[in-house]
Amino acid sequence: MNLTILHIEDDQEIGSWVSGFLKEHGFEVIWITSGNDAMQHMDRADLVILDIMLPGLDGYSIGQRLKKKYPHIPILMLSARTSMEDKLQGLTFADDYMTKPYHPDELVARIHVLLRRLGVTSPEIMQVKHLRIDQKANRIINTILNEDIILTGKQFHIFMYLMDHVDQVLTKKQIYEAVWGDAYIEGDKTLMVHIRHLREKIEIDTKNPQIIETIRGIGYRLRS
Numbered sequence: 351m352n353l354t355i356l357h358i359e360d361d362q363e364i365g366s367w368v369s370g371f372l373k374e375h376g377f378e379v380i381w382i383t384s385g386n387d388a389m390q391h392m393d394r395a396d397l398v399i400l401d402i403m404l405p406g407l408d409g410y411s412i413g414q415r416l417k418k419k420y421p422h423i424p425i426l427m428l429s430a431r432t433s434m435e436d437k438l439q440g441l442t443f444a445d446d447y448m449t450k451p452y453h454p455d456e457l458v459a460r461i462h463v464l465l466r467r468l469g470v471t472s473p474e475i476m477q478v479k480h481l482r483i484d485q486k487a488n489r490i491i492n493t494i495l496n497e498d499i500i501l502t503g504k505q506f507h508i509f510m511y512l513m514d515h516v517d518q519v520l521t522k523k524q525i526y527e528a529v530w531g532d533a534y535i536e537g538d539k540t541l542m543v544h545i546r547h548l549r550e551k552i553e554i555d556t557k558n559p560q561i562i563e564t565i566r567g568i569g570y571r572l573r574s
Contacts, residue, residue: 359381359383359401395420399461400427424446426448481499492552505544508529512525519565519568524569
C-alpha cells in the first residue's frame with residue numbers, strides 16, 4: 351500500500367539517515383550504495399532518489415539509463431554539487447534537483463510534489479478488514495453494515511496517520527505530535543482516550559481489536 355522509493359546513496363551516514371526519515375513518513379525504502387543493481391529494483395520503485403558521486407558509474411550515467419528505460423518513474427537528484435552546470439546536466443533527465451545540505455521536510459515535500467505531478471499517488475479507495483476508506487471524500491464506511499462511520503476531527507486524523515504508516519509500529523510520541531502538533535508529555539492519557547473511542551467506532555470487538563493494535567510500552571500499529 352505504501353509507495354516505494356529507490357534510494358541510491360553510497361554514504362552510509364546519509365543513506366541511513368534519509369532512509370530512516372522517509373520510512374517514518376510512510377514510504378517503503380530500498381537503499382542501495384551503487385547504481386550497479388538499480389535496474390533490478392525498478393519494477394518496485396515509484397520514485398528514485400539519486401546521488402551524483404557514486405562508486406563506478408556516476409549518478410548522471412545511472413540516471414540517464416534509468417530514465418530511458420523507465421520514463422514514467424520520477425528521479426530526484428540529491429547532490430553536494432551546486433554549480434549551474436551540474437544542475438542543468440542533472441535536469442536533462444531528472445525531474446528535480448536538490449543540493450546538500452537540505453532540510454528533510456523539504457525533501458519529503460518535493461517527493462510529494464513529484465508524485466502528484468506525475469500522477470503517482472496512493473490509491474484513493476482502500477480496504478482494511480471491514481472498513482472501506484475513501485480518501486478523496488474523507489469517508490470511512492463499515493462494509494458489514496454499509497454505513498458511514500462518523501469520527502471526530504482528532505479521531506479521523508489519528509486514523510489517517512496510522513493509515514499512512516500501515517503495518518508500522520508508531521510510538522505514542524510520534525502519533526501525538528503529528529496529530530496535535532504539540533510536544534508529547536510522557537504519561538499523558540489524551541491519545542489513549544482517543545484511541546479507545548476510535549476503536550468503539552471502527553472495531554467489531556473492542557476487547558479484541560483487529561485494526562488498531564496496542565504495542566505495549568511503545569504505541570500502536572494499524573494492521574492491514
